[in-house]
Amino acid sequence: MNILMSIITVIYYLLVAYTAVILIYNLIKTKTWEKEALYIIVLLPFLLRLFRLK
Amino acid sequence: MKGLSKLMVVAVIFPFLFLLLFSSVLAQEKAAADIKAELPVLLTSCGQSPGPIQLKAIMTVKRYNVNIVPVLSLFATADTLIALKNAGNPVKTIIIVTGASLKGMGAAGISIKDELERTEKLIAEANKQGILVIGAHIEGLDRRIMGAAEGDNSDELSIDAVCPKSGLLLVRKDGNPDGRFTTISKNKEIPMIEFEKNADLTDILNNLFKKK
């Protein structure tokens, strides 16, 4: 079970990183300031988890 | 003159009413003090609160100096009384501790309805065998208003199932702020012993089960 949990954890962190990259990409591409602010707010918890801060 | 006669009526009636009330309370207390219970005593619950465990502890641990060994049967039924009688060890007194515990009933997989049915049959058998039934409420407001969720009246149902059918009531004062037990005692003419602290039960139980 622990091995399975470790594998899922690695996949989970890869997903978090992937989502963060997508959010940053969308932040760069979008033209409206509301969406830019939204992407930044949504991005924060992903980065906090990715850097293992929260 | 008219005013004077009214005053006289008041002067006569009020002391009379006061005396009547006071004497009824006194009579209840005296009647309660006169009641003697016999051993063996069976401790049970209506509502599965930990009250019987507390009462048993008062009877058995050194601190309280009561030294009575009760028969503890949290789920005692009419059959329990019959079985004890047939075994040559008939119960002489039953103390039923009222107050419901959802943890207690949940753990046993029963509801308050089951408890009320069991208690009704238990009291009926006790009456048949001439056993003194003592209704007790010893956990204060934890087993009344304060300890119950909104809409949960299981504490009150357990009180109704036991107290009006008892021969004596044992009530901790902080569980009777609304006079609920006092009303039952008066209306049903059941003697009641009210006490402030659990430690007071030492004297009450020693007096009740006075060794001859």
Added chain:
Amino acid sequence: MADNNVYIRKIILSVLGFLLLIFSGISFYKHRHLEEHVVLGEGVTEVKKLSDYFDGVKGTINDCNIYILEGKEPGATLFVMGASHPEEPAGRLAPWIFVENGVMEKGRLIVVLSANRSGTTVTRLGGGYPPDYTIPTGWGEQKFRMGDRWANPLDQWPDPEVYIHYPSRQNLAYVDIRNLNRAWPGRPNGTLTEKTCYAFMELIRKEKVDIFIDLHEAELQYPVISTIVAHEKGHELAAVVSMVLTDMGEFNMGMEYSPKSLHGLSHREVGDFSDAISLLFEAPEPFLDATRGKTTREQLLTGKDEFIVKAGEHGLLFEKIDENGWPIDVRVGRHTSAVLMTMEIWTEEHPDMSLVCINVPGYAEVIENGIGYYLKDPFRANPERVIIE
């Protein structure tokens, strides 16, 4: 020109976001790594690690300190556990007072201050909880980590859809797989939380613990409050402790049975899987109530909250509250008194297996002097007697 404006706007917003990330990140990092000092009282004879009992937790964040206070004379062994739920600070500060002040005259006391150490490094996600709180003392202030009910997801992840408790196979809420008080008795090859519980079970068995006490706090809207939850082996002990404490008139203490069919909780499983009597003490903590107002350090320490008072006026609470709230001193005092009373009652019934502890304040003393009075200055203490918790 328009593109330039967009780029400038993106840069400004990104910088703002980055600043938010930096400030929150620093706050979270400092919380997770805040060093709490414990000054060992003269009664502490040995400090072990949890991994001394089960090496499966060695090197993990949950390899907490085990404080042992060996009595001058032999007697029973009492194990007092704090921070099973680290968001309940009185359950952690009360044993802290025992470690820094207590001296066992008879018997042995084992104390844990951070049972779920991982849970002391995080607060409820999205809850806006304060990361720490400070207790004023005669020598300054002592800062403590505020914690969570569950282990930090950085230390144990992922959570399942449904948590199946071992060994009962009872289905519990998914998040409770990180709840130390839903993982007893644990297993050696389980999750971090299960391994931690298993390690504590090994401690209880190897040290031949006679009484186990798990200190908690509860919201006022929860029916199991201001009470002792007792395994059947401890019914009589709990009954007398609750009655004597209530009779003393300082505070009301109830008693509840530990349900046989509710698994994973210490009051059930420790009693079932060891020879110890298992008890769980609950004190009131308005901070935990869902209907609370501001979630601040002040509310955490004073226990004052007008919204909860309002809930009380509507009969929605299982414990009283007024404008005086439930200050931390009162909550800690309840626990120290209850533990001391447990020792006293046990000793009355088992004079050959006594538990006698001195120098630990009871309810009235803690309220009169404040908790800070009993916390020692780590910078003036002998460095060899200072431990990082």
